[in-house]
Every structure is written in C-alpha cells, then in structure tokens.
Amino acid sequence: MSHIPDQNHLDTLQTRIIFALESSNIGIAATILQNELSPPEIAHILESSPRKVRHLLWGLINEEDQGEVLVHLNEDIQQQFLEDMSAEEIVETTQDIDSDDLADILQQMPSEASHRVLQLMPRDERSQVEGLLAYPEDTAGGLMTTNMVTIRGDVTIEAVLRYLRKIQLPKSLDVLWVVDRRFHYQGSLALTELLQSNSQAIVSSVMDTTIKAIDATTHEDKVAQLFERDDLVSAPVVDEDDILIGRITIDDVVDVIRDSADHNMMRLAGLDEESDTFAPVVRSSKQRAVWLGINMATAFVAAAVMSQFEASIEKIVALAVLSPVVASMGGIAGSQTLTLVIRGMATGHISKANLSWMVMRELGVGIINGALWASVIGAITVLWYGQLSLALVIAAAILVNICVAVLSGTLLPFILKSARIDPALSGSVILTTLTDVFGFLTFLGLATVFLL
Amino acid sequence: MSHIPDQNHLDTLQTRIIFALESSNIGIAATILQNELSPPEIAHILESSPRKVRHLLWGLINEEDQGEVLVHLNEDIQQQFLEDMSAEEIVETTQDIDSDDLADILQQMPSEASHRVLQLMPRDERSQVEGLLAYPEDTAGGLMTTNMVTIRGDVTIEAVLRYLRKIQLPKSLDVLWVVDRRFHYQGSLALTELLQSNSQAIVSSVMDTTIKAIDATTHEDKVAQLFERDDLVSAPVVDEDDILIGRITIDDVVDVIRDSADHNMMRLAGLDEESDTFAPVVRSSKQRAVWLGINMATAFVAAAVMSQFEASIEKIVALAVLSPVVASMGGIAGSQTLTLVIRGMATGHISKANLSWMVMRELGVGIINGALWASVIGAITVLWYGQLSLALVIAAAILVNICVAVLSGTLLPFILKSARIDPALSGSVILTTLTDVFGFLTFLGLATVFLL
Numbered sequence: 001m002s003h004i005p006d007q008n009h010l011d012t013l014q015t016r017i018i019f020a021l022e023s024s025n026i027g028i029a030a031t032i033l034q035n036e037l038s039p040p041e042i043a044h045i046l047e048s049s050p051r052k053v054r055h056l057l058w059g060l061i062n063e064e065d066q067g068e069v070l071v072h073l074n075e076d077i078q079q080q081f082l083e084d085m086s087a088e089e090i091v092e093t094t095q096d097i098d099s100d101d102l103a104d105i106l107q108q109m110p111s112e113a114s115h116r117v118l119q120l121m122p123r124d125e126r127s128q129v130e131g132l133l134a135y136p137e138d139t140a141g142g143l144m145t146t147n148m149v150t151i152r153g154d155v156t157i158e159a160v161l162r163y164l165r166k167i168q169l170p171k172s173l174d175v176l177w178v179v180d181r182r183f184h185y186q187g188s189l190a191l192t193e194l195l196q197s198n199s200q201a202i203v204s205s206v207m208d209t210t211i212k213a214i215d216a217t218t219h220e221d222k223v224a225q226l227f228e229r230d231d232l233v234s235a236p237v238v239d240e241d242d243i244l245i246g247r248i249t250i251d252d253v254v255d256v257i258r259d260s261a262d263h264n265m266m267r268l269a270g271l272d273e274e275s276d277t278f279a280p281v282v283r284s285s286k287q288r289a290v291w292l293g294i295n296m297a298t299a300f301v302a303a304a305v306m307s308q309f310e311a312s313i314e315k316i317v318a319l320a321v322l323s324p325v326v327a328s329m330g331g332i333a334g335s336q337t338l339t340l341v342i343r344g345m346a347t348g349h350i351s352k353a354n355l356s357w358m359v360m361r362e363l364g365v366g367i368i369n370g371a372l373w374a375s376v377i378g379a380i381t382v383l384w385y386g387q388l389s390l391a392l393v394i395a396a397a398i399l400v401n402i403c404v405a406v407l408s409g410t411l412l413p414f415i416l417k418s419a420r421i422d423p424a425l426s427g428s429v430i431l432t433t434l435t436d437v438f439g440f441l442t443f444l445g446l447a448t449v450f451l452l
Numbered sequence: 453m454s455h456i457p458d459q460n461h462l463d464t465l466q467t468r469i470i471f472a473l474e475s476s477n478i479g480i481a482a483t484i485l486q487n488e489l490s491p492p493e494i495a496h497i498l499e500s501s502p503r504k505v506r507h508l509l510w511g512l513i514n515e516e517d518q519g520e521v522l523v524h525l526n527e528d529i530q531q532q533f534l535e536d537m538s539a540e541e542i543v544e545t546t547q548d549i550d551s552d553d554l555a556d557i558l559q560q561m562p563s564e565a566s567h568r569v570l571q572l573m574p575r576d577e578r579s580q581v582e583g584l585l586a587y588p589e590d591t592a593g594g595l596m597t598t599n600m601v602t603i604r605g606d607v608t609i610e611a612v613l614r615y616l617r618k619i620q621l622p623k624s625l626d627v628l629w630v631v632d633r634r635f636h637y638q639g640s641l642a643l644t645e646l647l648q649s650n651s652q653a654i655v656s657s658v659m660d661t662t663i664k665a666i667d668a669t670t671h672e673d674k675v676a677q678l679f680e681r682d683d684l685v686s687a688p689v690v691d692e693d694d695i696l697i698g699r700i701t702i703d704d705v706v707d708v709i710r711d712s713a714d715h716n717m718m719r720l721a722g723l724d725e726e727s728d729t730f731a732p733v734v735r736s737s738k739q740r741a742v743w744l745g746i747n748m749a750t751a752f753v754a755a756a757v758m759s760q761f762e763a764s765i766e767k768i769v770a771l772a773v774l775s776p777v778v779a780s781m782g783g784i785a786g787s788q789t790l791t792l793v794i795r796g797m798a799t800g801h802i803s804k805a806n807l808s809w810m811v812m813r814e815l816g817v818g819i820i821n822g823a824l825w826a827s828v829i830g831a832i833t834v835l836w837y838g839q840l841s842l843a844l845v846i847a848a849a850i851l852v853n854i855c856v857a858v859l860s861g862t863l864l865p866f867i868l869k870s871a872r873i874d875p876a877l878s879g880s881v882i883l884t885t886l887t888d889v890f891g892f893l894t895f896l897g898l899a900t901v902f903l904l
Contacts, residue, residue, distance in 0.1 A: 015805040040681040048801045050809050072681070161647065169644040172685050174626045191643040192621040195613065228710065229492040229524070231703040233624050233685060250702045251683040257706060258680065261713030262795060268717065269791035270784065277796045278809065281816035288788050289821055295784045296825060299777040300832065306776070310769045317762045320772030324758070324779065324888075325751040332722070332747045336740050339721035343714060344729045349500045353467040357502050357730065364733035369741055373748060380752065436776075 013037065014045050021053065030060040039065050043072035050278045051080070066093045071101045075108050076276040082109055087116040099125065100145035103132035107142070140223050141216035143256070144237045144246030153178045153186050153204035157197045177236050177244055178207045185213045185236050185244040213238040216245060220256045225348055227253045264342055267424035294429055302327070302436035309444035312452055318385050319447055322394055326443045329373060330401035330435030337362050337409030338427050345413060345423070359410050366406035370399040389451055397443035405435045465489065466497050473505065482512040491517050495524035502730045503532070518545045523553045527560050528728040534561055539568040551577065552597035555584035559594070592675050593668035595708070596689040596698030605630045605638050605656035609649045629688050629696055630659045637665045637688050637696040665690040668697060672708045677800055679705045716794055719876035746881055754779070754888035761896035764904055770837050771899055774846055778895045781825060782853035782887030789814050789861030790883055794876050797865060811862050818858035822851040841903055849895035857887045
C-alpha cells in the first residue's frame with residue numbers, strides 16, 4: 001500500500017530534477033515529470049522554480065496533463081504561461097478541465113484574449129463558461145460551479161435513483177439540490193439520506209432545509225466564514241430571484257481561506273502583489289520599491305521632526321542615542337495591537353458593535369505595559385547616564401508613546417476601512433510614522449523643556 | 453427562502469445583545485441567544501465578547517446547545533469554560549458531540565482532569581475517545597474521526613446497499629473505505645459510484661485506488677498541504693501496519709489551514725499565544741510584555757552601538773537625524789524578504805532544494821533596490837544638508853544595509869529552523885536587531901572615518 005507522498009518526497013524529486021537540468025540530462029527530468037508526479041505536484045514544482053526553469057519544465061510535461069497543471073498553478077504563474085499561448089493552444093490545453101476552473105483562468109486574462117478563446121469553444125461549453133463569467137471573481141458567483149445535480153421535490157426517491165443512473169455525476173458529490181418547477185431552491189438531499197430513505201417516499205418529505213442558499217453577489221470572504229462556521233462541504237448559490245444557479249464546493253473555499261490569511265500577512269510586510277515566490281527579480285524589485293519609497297518618505301518625516309531638536313541633541317548627545325529606543329517601543333506595541341485588530345476584523349470578531357470593548361481593553365494593556373517598560377527603561381537610563389531627570393523624561397515619553405500606539409493600532413484599521421483603504425496594506429506604515437513622530441516629539445520635546 | 457445570515461446580521465444581533473445587557477434586560481439577551489442563533493453563531497458571539505460578558509451569556513444558552521457551542525469555540529476560550537466545570541458537568545454537556553470533537557476538547561485539559569472525565573463516560577465511547585487520544589493533537593491521528601463506514605472488497609454492490617440501509621451513516625459522507633479482512637486499506641468507493649454501479653458488480657472491481665492513505669503520525673500541516681493540493685474532501689488514515697483507523701474530513705483541515713496562516717502573521721508581530729481576541733487585559737499584557745522586553749533589549753544593543761560614536765554625533769548632528777533612516781530602510785527590506793521566505797516555507801515552495809535560487813533572487817532584488825534608494829536618499833541628503841561627502845556615506849550605508857537585510861531575511865529562517873526555533877516567532881526581532889546594528893555601524897563608522 002503506497003502512502004501519499006509527503007513534502008520531503010517532493011523536495012527529493014525536485015532536487016533530482018534540478019540535478020538533471022544542471023547536468024543537461026533533460027530526459028531524466030522529463031521522465032520524473034511524466035511518470036512520477038501528479039498534475040498538482042507538477043504545479044507545485046513549477047511554482048518552486050524560477051521563471052526560466054519553469055518554462056523549460058512546462059515543455060517536458062505530458063500534453064494531456066497541461067490543463068490540470070495549469071488549473072493548480074497560482075494565478076500569477078498561470079498568467080505567465082497563458083501569455084505565451086495562442087487562443088487555439090489555450091482551448092486545446094483546457095478542453096478537459098471543469099467549467100468553473102476554465103472561467104477562473106479566463107477571468108485572469110485580458111478581456112480581448114479571453115473573448116478570442118471563448119469564440120473558439122463549442123457552443124454549450126461557451127454559454128456555461130459565460131454564465132460563470134457574469135459574476136466578479138471574488139463573489140459567490142465567481143466561486144461557484146454550474147456542475148451540480150438538481151431534482152424536483154414532488155418526485156419519489158425511486159425516481160431519483162433511476163434518474164441518477166442515467167446522468168453523469170460530478171465527482172465528490174455529497175448532496176443533491178431540490179428545486180421547484182421554476183428552479184427556485186427548496187432544500188437539499190444528502191446521498192446518505194437518499195440511500196436510506198424508503199423508495200416510495202417523496203423527496204420534499206425527506207429533504208433537509210437547514211442548508212441555506214448563498215446569494216451570488218456575496219463576497220468570497222463571507223462565503224469562507226460561512227463554510228468555516230457551519231462546517232459546510234458544499235452550498236447552493238442563487239441569483240436575485242432565488243433561482244438556483246450553481247454550487248460552491250469546499251475545495252474552492254479552501255483557496256479563499258488560504259489566500260485571505262496569506263494576503264493579510266504579506267500586506268503587513270508591503271508585499272501585496274508578490275503571490276509568485278519566484279517572480280522575476282526586476283518585477284519584484286519594482287513592487288517592493290514602492291513600499292521602500294513610502295517607508296523612506298515617512299522615515300524622513302520622522303527625521304525632520306528630530307532635526308527640529310538639533311540644538312538640544314548637540315548639548316545632550318544621549319538624546320540621539322535614546323530616541324530610536326522610544327520610537328521602537330511604540331512601533332512594536334502598536335503593531336501588536338494592529339495585527340490583533342486586523343486578524344479580528346478578518347475573522348469577524350471585532351466590529352463596530354464591540355469596538356468600544358476593544359479600545360478599553362487595548363488601552364488597559366497599553367497602560368500596564370507602558371508603565372512597566374517606562375520604569376525599566378528609566379532605570380536603565382539612570383544606570384547608563386546617571387541622570388535622574390533624563391530617566392524621568394524618557395519614562396514619560398515611553399508611557400505616552402505606547403498608549404498612543406495601542407490607541408492608533410485599534411482605531412486606525414476602522415478609520416482606514418471606512419475610507420475603503422485596506423488596513424493590512426497601509427496600516428503598519430501609517431502606524432510606524434505616528435509612533436516615530438510621537439516618540440521623537442514627546443521625548444525630545446520634554447527633554448528640551450526640562451533638561452536644557 | 454431565507455438566505456444564510458451574513459456577518460452584518462450577526463453584528464446587529466450582537467449589538468442588540470449588548471444593548472439588552474447594558475439596560476439589564478437579561479431576558480431579551482436570552483431570547484436572542486436561544487431562538488435566533490445557531491451554536492456556531494453563539495460561539496462566534498462569545499469569542500467576540502470580553503470574559504465577564506462571555507460567562508454571563510454562557511449561562512443564558514439552552515443546555516442542549518452548550519456542547520455544540522463548546523466545540524465551536526477556539527481552544528483558549530474552551531479552556532476557560534472547562535476550568536469552571538466539574539467532570540460530571542463536562543460529561544453531561546458533551547454527551548451529544550462527535551467523538552473526535554470530544555477528543556480535541558479533552559486534549560486541551562490537564563491530563564488528570566481529562567482522566568476524570570473519561571472515567572465517567574460509557575465504556576464504548578470511552579474506548580473510542582481513548583483511541584483518538586493516542587495520537588498527538590497536531591498529527592493526522594489527532595485530526596481524524598473514527599466515525600466512518602468501511603466495506604469489504606469482495607462483496608457485491610447490492611450487498612453494500614443493503615448494509616448501508618441498516619447502519620447509522622455519518623452526515624456529510626461522500627466515500628466509503630474498502631478494506632480487506634484484516635482491515636488493511638484497499639481503496640475508496642464514492643457514493644456516486646455506488647449509485648451508478650451494476651448491483652451485481654464486486655466492490656473491488658469498481659473501487660477507486662487513487663486516494664492514498666495518510667499515516668497517522670503525519671504532521672497536520674502536511675495533511676493540510678495534501679488536502680489543498682489534491683482537492684480532497686476526506687482521506688483515510690492508517691497506522692504503522694496499514695490498518696485503517698479513521699478518516700480526516702475537510703472541515704477539520706480548514707481549521708488547520710486557517711490556524712497555520714494565522715499563526716505566522718500573529719507570530720511575526722510577537723503575538724504567539726493571543727488566539728483569544730478578548731483575553732483578559734492582565735494576561736495579554738504579560739504575553740506582550742515578553743516581546744516588548746526582547747525588543748527593548750535589542751533597541752539598547754543598537755543604542756549602545758550608536759553611543760560608541762557619540763563624539764562623531766556631537767560634531768555632526770545630522771548623523772543623529774539620519775541614522776534612524778538607514779536602520780529603518782534595512783528593517784523594511786529585510787522584513788519583506790523574511791515574510792516572503794516564511795510564507796514560502798509554509799507553502800512548501802522554498803526548501804533546501806531550491807534555497808540557492810532564492811538567495812540569488814533576493815540578492816538581485818537587494819542590489820537593485822539598494823542602489824535605487826541609496827541614490828535617492830543620497831540626493832535628498834545633498835539637498836537637505838548640502839554636503840556631498842555626507843550623501844556618499846549615507847548612500848553607501850543604505851546599499852550595504854539593504855543587501856545585508858535581504859541576505860539575512862533569506863538565510864535566517866533556515867538557520868532558525870535547523871535550530872528548531874520557529875522563524876516566524878523570532879525571525880523579525882533578530883532581523884531588526886541585525887539591520888539596526890549594521891545600519892548604525894556602517895553609517896556612523898563610515899562617517900567617522902571619512903567625514904571627521
């Protein structure tokens with residue numbers, strides 16, 4: 001009995017492929033790709049390679065695997081391959097993949113190019129894919145597949161069983177959707193229920209009405225929250241007239257969950273667009289340059305604040321040495337709160353309904369930690385510079401800066417969100433600017449007033 | 453037809469509950485909790501409330517709902533409630549929940565307390581739960597449920613259909629597992645296949661052997677990677693003798709995926725343990741104090757480096773003003789790389805097999821961005837201070853610091869991982885220390901040599 005190959009196994013195969021390429025044994029690399037790896041595994045290896053190697057390996061894959069490999073690649077990399085293919089090649093490569101996967105791929109392409117691909121497709125399939133393309137990619141309608149099985153509520157279980165023998169069933173089907181004659185969603189019938197019901201029973205009397213339909217325009221993040229909360233495996237999707245138009249399956253939701261959690265982390269580091277780990281150096285450099293530039297601007301704002309106190313620094317050099325400590329403590333305290341609040345907003349645990357609880361809570365944490373570290377840093381300053389007055393000034397600055405930091409960390413995401421700005425993307429840079437500026441202002445300001 | 457209530461709906465209900473509590477209308481809060489919310493929704497509202505409110509609301513829930521609510525709470529908060537309950541109360545509250553959910557709950561408890569609960573359980577159920585407790589929580593064995601349906605490969609489809617009518621089927625079942633007489637895993641039979649097969653066909657001739665069994669000791673992160681990669685809905689779990697011992701369903705894997713992506717983000721901000729958004733203020737303060745303390749120590753290390761150059765700063769105050777800019781650019785460039793590498797390690801895209809590609813790539817990005825921002829910052833310095841020599845010194849320091857930052861960001865996670873330290877937890881603080889110290893050293897060192 002062979003077990004599922006784990007990550008180490010895949011790493012070993014990749015090492016062998018890299019070795020084969022380096023020693024120009026293209027044949028060996030091709031054999032591994034064609035015989036030892038499944039399409040999702042091949043996609044994983046392509047994602048783990050730089051662009052040049054990626055294109056070389058793509059040419060070695062079995063032609064009949066290319067469609068499935070394409071589906072499993074992340075969008076950025078999908079695009080790279082699609083750009084190099086003609087509309088005819090795309091139609092040929094993708095002929096065996098599911099219509100919702102094809103719609104996802106077409107959604108990535110420039111509209112002119114996707115239009116050309118659609119023109120070349122058989123009519124049935126084209127109209128199915130066009131139906132899916134009607135909804136934005138990040139909604140329930142964009143996530144759904146039209147590949148589902150519907151039955152009428154007024155027929156017998158026996159009739160359903162007979163019907164199911166005649167049609168092609170999608171793999172990983174767990175429930176059938178029950179509709180009325182105008183295709184309004186009525187409820188669901190699990191296959192397990194179907195297998196155990198009396199053959200003369202009427203569907204509507206045994207169906208389950210607890211699974212509610214999702215509106216096609218619902219945002220994908222909400223869809224993910226619903227799947228997580230209610231442990232769903234599949235859910236029906238309806239249009240504005242409650243007509244059943246498709247179903248969403250958990251495997252598509254898993255991608256949404258991974259991506260949204262991932263994006264928040266990446267955005268906090270200013271890496272919004274870098275979904276391809278091995279994107280070309282120049283492209284990555286450009287994307288990251290934006291963030292570095294914004295950071296530079298804010299660093300100079302902080303520097304300009306500090307330069308207002310050059311006269312004080314000239315007299316007490318310790319101020320220059322200690323200023324970054326004040327700014328940095330505020331930055332850390334603020335980013336702890338910011339991260340917690342952004343996570344809480346993503347999971348739905350923090351909303352306007354309970355924002356005041358969160359403000360009180362974070363302010364409490366800020367005062368406790370502010371007081372604690374103000375004392376410690378004050379004590380270290382006395383030991384280091386032997387000046388009590390300097391110690392008192394830095395302690396006051398630390399306390400104020402940590403409290404400002406936690407308050408900003410709590411409120412900033414809400415302010416940004418109501419201005420329709422993504423808090424994960426811009427929150428940390430605004431926050432650091434605030435804590436740097438406030439840190440320098442309070443510390444150097446107090447020092448100028450009390451120490452000179 | 454009612455749709456799934458969305459987040460706004462839940463926020464509204466929470467606002468109404470908060471309002472009811474504030475105006476001491478406990479009855480209204482109880483009515484909403486008992487009649488308008490499902491157990492997962494109640495769990496969500498508890499998670500979104502501070503501790504005191506949480507305990508008050510818990511007392512208002514229908515007793516028969518408490519078990520399901522408990523299952524849907526995050527582990528931290530589960531623990532809070534369990535601590536307040538006697539073993540008898542725990543057994544009563546959890547009597548209707550699935551054995552794998554119960555095992556998860558018991559795994560959270562101190563071993564003495566969970567032992568007491570097990571003693572009070574009916575014998576069958578106890579042995580089932582004890583079987584699940586044999587595997588660590590973060591392995592396939594810890595994720596699995598023993599609630600599955602197995603059939604023999606040598607029987608007919610008709611016999612299987614008859615058998616299924618007689619037993620209780622788990623909800624959301626999509627496949628049956630086929631085993632031999634010694635319970636070795638052989639393959640799977642989808643319910644859809646079962647419905648369409650000839651009733652006289654033998655199971656082993658129609659079963660699917662492409663779903664491979666997962667070893668019970670496989671780490672949960674690997675399980676998640678497999679589910680994501682192969683779009684699995686459920687998978688069989690075997691012990692070291694290839695005996696089928698359970699199955700893992702996607703809903704449990706979704707939690708793993710959410711948690712692991714989440715943990716990386718939280719750890720990067722030094723919030724490792726804060727899974728409860730509304731944890732008590734004192735507990736949060738303690739947890740975050742550790743991180744602030746570590747940060748303070750590293751800030752003082754950087755300050756100590758700077759203080760070595762006090763004589764230089766006294767002569768050229770601009771050095772004090774510009775030092776934080778150098779440190780900060782290195783910090784941002786480094787944390788971009790670090791985040792990318794940590795994400796890549798989590799998704800399996802970066803391993804020792806392709807580390808050298810990654811190093812070359814990041815160094816390329818570092819040199820391009822280093823050169824770019826060195827020029828820009830040099831130009832700004834000339835405009836601001838009118839000193840070409842100062843501008844050249846800061847430009848050189850920026851270039852060096854950004855290159856050091858991207859190299860550290862790439863290599864540090866691997867070094868930490870081989871020392872069995874979580875890169876997400878300690879990576880950013882070590883990195884910032886490096887970029888601060890290097891930034892100050894190169895900038896102030898070069899300035900001392902060339903400008904004085």
